[in-house]
Amino acid sequence: MATLEQADPRQLFNTSWTTHRLSPLHHGKDCETLLDNQVALKTYATRLRDHLTGNILAGFQTSTSALEDDALSKTGALRACQWQPIRAPRNTVSISSQKPTFSGVLITLQYENITYKVALLADTESTPNQRTGSTSLPLLLTRLPTGLRQTFLTFISTNFDTYCSPLRLPSSFLCAGLETYIDALGSQGNSEAIAADVIKELQLTLSLSPSIAPALRSVNVSVTRSSLADFLRDQPGQSTSRTLESKLRSPLLPNLTSYLETHLAMNVDLDGSSSNQAARKHVRLSKVACAAFVLGEGRVKLVVADDEDNGDDDDGSRARGDGNNVSLVAGEALLRSVIRKAAVGDHSAT
DSSP states (O other): OOOOOOBBBGGGGOOEEEEEEOOOEEEEOOOOOOOOOOHHHHHHHHHHHHHHSSSSHHHHHHHHOOOHHHHTTSOEEEEEEEEEEOOOOSSTSTTTTOOOOEEEEEEEEEEESHHHHHHHEEETTOOOETTTEEEOOOOEEEEHHHHHHHHHHHHHHHHHOOOOOOOOOOOOHHHHHHHHHHHHHHTTTHHHHHHHHHSSSSEEEEEEOOOTTTTEEEEEEEEEEHHHHHTSSOTTTTTHHOHHHHSOOHHHHHHHHHHHHHHHOOOOOOOSOOOOOHHHHHHHEEEEEEESEEESSSEEEEOOOOTOOOOOSSSTTTTTTTHHHHHHHHHHHHHHHHHHHHHOOOOOOO
């Protein structure tokens, strides 16, 4: 039998995904294993292609947007449907001692004029993702228009007896994800210098409760590249007030919380240390965006520059070579945290 072609895990990066949570996929009636089973993957690829071509009108009619209907009409015919196993890279940019840290399936839908993607992922370090007759791939990432997404979800729920639900990343996770990314950068060297090169400008979107701001739904807070390093340093007097646990994390969120309260009279709870219940109830972080990644309540994008991309640094040194490896390490760490969030569920109200 021919060697099973692996998907390049870098295809998970530089793409804006919609996040979903999946219950285990049950495939025992068709095959005992899925991830490394070439026959099974080809079988499901053929079924999905038949499902899409046979139900194309039904799928497209679920769209309610005239603009999206027009976009779907321009995709052309479906040329190829491919299911490939995906493994994290087994090299020095992997953060887990050269062991694969996530696995899954990458689905590629190649139309005449556009290519769509779907990824089903599991964290191999914390979750045994495959048993005989079923496979746990808790994170579903889709890059599909609404109508096509609904058709795909119908297919996967019917064929695998799985339940799919939107994965809303709450404020607490967005804060933790930002810290995860910064900590991963810090593990590679001078975190302040690297963060300035990789993250560049940081933008936070704070959503406000209508009860306190009926006419103001959100506030965007921008941290410029030149200011980011300052927010990453412990401020005078802060080290004595922070707990041992918080000292082990980046001081970025405590510093931002203090700055917003001091200069804008905004009492927010970005670092999770505030006892002010009003801050937690009425102000929440709904989006984190920078040059390296975007995290929203139901969206994620991880950016890794191409090897030949020289970036926009003055000397170009950090944006090449090692800089790309650093961003890949941090991006992989953040992706794994999203996978774990999908696996454990969301029990947070914020």
